[in-house]
Amino acid sequence: MKYILYMIALHVLLTGLVYQVFFQHKLLFIAAEVILFISIAIAAQLYQDFRQPVAFIRSGIEAIKDQDFTIRFVPTGKGEVDTLIEVYNLMIDQLRQERTRLQEQHFFLEKLIEASPVGLLVLDFDERVVQLNPTATRQFSDRILGKKLEETDQGLLQQMSTMPDGESRTLKTTGIQTYKVQRSHLMDQGFRRSFFMLEELTSELYEIEKAAYGKVIRMMAHEVNNTLGATDSILQTTLDFLTEPEFSDLSEALRIASGRNGRLTQFMRNFADVVRLPLPRREAVSLNRLVEQVSLFMRATALNQGSSIHTPEPNEPCTLYADTAQLEQVLVNVLKNAIEAGGTEIRVEIQKSELAILNNGKAITSEESTQLFNPFYSSKPQGQGIGLTLIREILVNHGFSFTLKTQADGWTAFRIQFER
Structure with missing residues (x-):
């Protein structure tokens, strides 16, 4: 669009100048106008030439978004475009192979459960x-x-x-x-x-089961790491060859894909951490003191984001039986989400059997509200949903009920009801 606007402005200016300078000289005026028309035609052709790789990239991105790894592009005979097509086809082949391996592993696990x-x-x-x-x-x-x-x-x-x-x-x-x-x-x-x-x-059954699970875990870790490593290696090798300016868009797309590989590896680690979450070790916890400590810890982060945290005035002490470290992790994650919501104020309220953390940031849509606590769901572009999954697992294991929704007054509230 910038290119089109620039060409229009340029040729309108040149047309005006030609009119002012050569209007009295008809032959020169006609020749200048012919040159301008030729220039417009060349500009249009150039636009079509450099738009074609962008169209391929857009089509490829849509196919990846739809998880359709069966689409492959046919070479066109143009050097730059064919290089782009070759890289895309190679990447799609790797993604298709990766998905096939994962499906085979999933099928293997189902058969293992049956047997x-x-x-x-x-x-x-x-x-x-x-x-x-x-x-x-x-x-x-x-x-x-x-x-x-x-x-x-x-x-x-x-x-x-x-x-x-x-x-x-x-x-x-x-x-x-x-x-x-x-x-x-x-x-x-x-x-x-x-x-x-x-x-x-029986000892025999126990040993067989232990060996089987160990083999499955090692095999999955080996295969997934090999797949991600090989894919990222191909992406990095391709990036080394795409140093020309005209491949900047493609290079950026490949860097994004490489970054996605890294995030997938981290996601798997985070997923394992959630699965290995231990059962709570309950002890008497002063909720007032714990809230004050966590709020003080998160206050600097909130100020950097243009928000403030307000804690309740000391009143009737609230004591409950919970795992202190796990409950602290819940408060840190809830306050972090409240800060990232982009509001200017966060309020913490403690009642006899309820803790509420409210913020005036971005509201939760009706579509998001139905999926918030689904495993690993996140409404953030770069989010993995690990925070809410961890919160859910800790609170469920404690037997505490909880809600997260935007109220009629526009404030979003995370409420935890304790069984004391």
Whole structure:
């Protein structure tokens, strides 16, 4: 657009000058006008020439956004464009191979679960059995599908129904058979669903399982790291050859892709950290003091972003039983998100059984509100959603309920209700 505007302005100016200078000399005026028309035609042709690589880049970016790695461009016979097409096709081939490897690994993990000697039993939102793997089916039969654990006539399942989330127990069905049963949960469509893993405690079974899981973890780490390393190596090698100014847009796109590889590696590390989050070690915590300490820690960051943090005046002490380090991590992440919302003021309010952190920054849209606590969802362009995922996991493990939404008055509030 700048080029077009510049050419229009230039030729309008030249036309005016030609009119002023050569109007009295008809032949010179006509010759000058012919030259101007030729110049306009050349400018239009140049515009079409340098617009073609941009069009290829735009088409390629759209294909990548749509995760369509089957599109490959055919060479056109023009040097610069063909170089661009060759690099794009090479990158798409690498991405397609990477996705194929990941799909194969996912399929392998599904087969591993089906063949696993560990029984897997999944409940729905109403705590009814909806899924069994083959090992669990052999143990309990599929007659328990659709029933609550306490409604069955099997002693092991009735014992399992009393287990709290996150607990692991050793249970016996008879005087001989002993099982290690662990209850955990997953998030499905924003709601919590429980599942059980049952392992027969024989030394042989334990060793086989340990070796199998170790092999899977090593294989996945090896394959993913190799894929990312090879892809980034190709991108960096290509960048070394694209030093000419006309390839600046392509070079920038490849740098973005290389940066994405690095962020994906970091994302996997962050994901592992969340998965390995330990259960809370509860102790008496002064919420007033903890809020004051974290607010003081985050105050400088807020000031740098043009915001201020206001904490409540000391009043009735609020004490709860929680993991101090994990609860501190929750407050740091919530305040960080409030600061990044871009408002000018952050208020912290403590009531008898509730903590509220409010900010007057960017409001949460209705579309975002339905996905906020989905695993690794983020509304930020460079966000990974690790912060909210970590917050959710810590608060769920503590048994604390929480909400995040923009109120009618325009303030966005993160509220945590404590069970004290």
